Amino acid sequence: MSLNSYDLVNNVMQGSSYSSSKKKVLIVDDVPKNIDLLKDILAEHYHVQVAKNGLSALKIVALSAPDIILLDIMMPGMSGFEVCEHLKSEASTKDIPVIFLTAATDMEHEIKGFDVGAVDFITKPISPMTTLSRVATHLQLAENDQNNKKIIKKRTKQLDQALESAVYMLGDIGHFNDTDTGVHMWRMADYSAALAKALGWSEEEVELLRLAAPMHDTGKVAIPHSILKSPNKLSEEEWEVMRTHTITGHRILCKSSSPLFKLAAEVALGHHEKWDGTGYPHGLKGDENPLSARIVGMADVYDALTMERCYKRSWSVEEALNYIEEASGSHFDPALVKVFFSIQEELKEIQEKWRLKESVSGE
Template sequence: MADIHAQSSKNKRVLIVDDVPRNIDLLKGILIEKYQVQIAKSGKVALDIIERALPDIILLDIMMPDMNGFEVCERLKAHPKTADIPVIFLTAMTDSQHEQRGFNLGCVDFITKPITPLTTLSRVATHLKLAEDNLANKRTIEDRTRELDDALHSAIGMLGEVGQFNDTDTGVHMWRMADYGAALAKKIGWEASQVALLKLAAPLHDTGKVGIPDSILKSPNKLTEDEWEIMRQHTVIGYQILIKSDAPLFKLAAEVALGHHERWDGSGYPLGLSGEDIPLSARIVALADVFDALTMERSYKRSWTIEESFEHIKKGAGSHFDPDLVECFLSIEEDLRAIKTQWDAVS
């Protein structure tokens, strides 16, 4: 079995794009035993190589003369032939602004310099596996994306159905959670049109789970670190699916999908944003999502009372959650109880 896996990985082609010889030598030395490695010392050369033969994954330096990594990535993602090739940026910069730009352009991850063998091999293996898993779902994802553009409300329902294939509670959860989020948005003064938009966008927060293997989503065991790394990618996958539409609903849904696992203190993912750098929509949905998960009965846990859930949320104010939003959320207890009662009657 090990020989089969080794042979399979050896058939994978990794393109390294960097203008610094020592970086190229280091990366090649790390990867050459497991993968076929190609080298490009500039963005233009990389595009020429890719035009002739598609690599399975690209390690792309950001800071290069003539054409930087962002420009190369933008060109790749603009063409259907190359849009699905995973791009991992190589960078010495760690600020969230650069990471946000990279994700906006369609990259899947960052490797921060100085480069280490363990991180490099782990990231490359993870994203090659994700690419393989996603290939089988590509037609489904493309169908869902077209439906999002053609029929907004029905598409939301259909994506909810996709979620229910993996979790029988997901359908009720996504709409009930959306009601909680809408109640909070109304409380903090959002206009009715904004509240309505969030109510439609919130159920799409976990759209990216369509790209996560069932073996991880349904695992009865504690996930390994590698499995968690794959699971965390559902935020980026969801963002990249939803951002393809120019409709305001899906722009908002993409924002929520990417940011709903960020934490107020910066310890969340995928970008490690903190405080008000986290979009308000994502902060609202994060709070509503946790509240609903706590108060929902599952096969492995009892449902928490609203009082118990409030205590948990209070403890997370200023670390997990926006403390001002927590205060507002606790003040609408009557509304939250009414929403829960309404949904309990139909679930």
């Protein structure tokens, strides 16, 4: 190896934090002289582990995961391709960079190697400079990748927190001049999520609905205080104004193209529709009204019945469920009513959870 070649390798090694931290390199090869050669090349800079076949390699990885693997392709029993496929299929090992060791230089082997997840190839006979350079480079790339993932995870968490805060604020806006409390919004959101989960929605869909549900009354921000806080029964003219909160909420929320706010807009528009078509604002009948709106509409009524207000006592769970059952086929989707009844115990648990939170917070 020329002096310039050594300088090149040393520059790569010095530019990496790996040379000083003794990262672990696993060598997997069934030929002892190849193992000895690689150990001689790498031992000064890395902690070297050795496996003579694929199964042994997987056992070592399970006990003490290396930072990079140099993996022979042609081995008796389990081939290097099979070992790599197994590593890439497991969440705990899929990010370990794998460099294949091979005497073959044909395109077919390269395509297969990259397809199963390798990051590079070292061709036999093994060159010390090439080996050191590629190991150092891919360790540094792996470290950079992990750092980037941490940054992305942190920023994603920050965005999620900001989004959740925005949902809280929009929910509060909808009830700012109303008699409903913040607890009502989040309790009925939990009821909605429980019903969606029982219907077989995915975890992601359930969580989207849990966040979308509290925004169902966003449009009430445009309703006059005199109507929202009226102690008397509303006149027909006042009811006409009140009903516009569904359209206003939809108009506000549909300005976003995000899945969450699109769902919230859908819920805001349809949560007062009824199964028999006598609801508002559009008199939708049956499944003309989106399932999300039907779910939130039922959860909203159930929570309103079971919460105490200045003009009514709180109904028991049994009383509220009886009401919903009587309204099956008229106000509510009969299929949803059936599923709602199947989660009675969960509904009680949600109610108790929020009762305790209210007592602690003093709301």
